[in-house]
Amino acid sequence: xxFLWPYLVDxxxxxxxxxxxxxxxxxxxxxxxxxxxxxxxxxEITAYSESVNYTFLxxxxxxxxxxxNEHADWVYMDENADWLPRSND
Numbered sequence: 001x002x003f004l005w006p007y008l009v010d011x012x013x014x015x016x017x018x019x020x021x022x023x024x025x026x027x028x029x030x031x032x033x034x035x036x037x038x039x040x041x042x043x044e045i046t047a048y049s050e051s052v053n054y055t056f057l058x059x060x061x062x063x064x065x066x067x068x069n070e071h072a073d074w075v076y077m078d079e080n081a082d083w084l085p086r087s088n089d
Contacts (some may be wrong), residue, residue, distance in 0.1 A: 036084065042061060043065075052074075
């Protein structure tokens with residue numbers, strides 16, 4: 001934005017400068033927005049006042065994370081998840 005605006009400011013009428021600046025900002029950020037939509041991160045972390053929630057896109061990542069941190073008191077796996085290993089008994 002800072003690199004392009006000095007070259008464009010003389011060509012844009014004063015009444016439309018704010019709109020053109022907003023459009024230019026959206027145009028510059030659109031690759032990042034599109035990347036986040038089509039290639040979301042593998043884990044989403046939500047922090048609450050008393051806890052942190054980890055949401056994994058891939059269930060194997062979630063299971064591996066829980067296995068690596070099984071000694072921690074704060075780690076538990078949702079019993080209703082269909083990807084958890086089931087015992088045969």
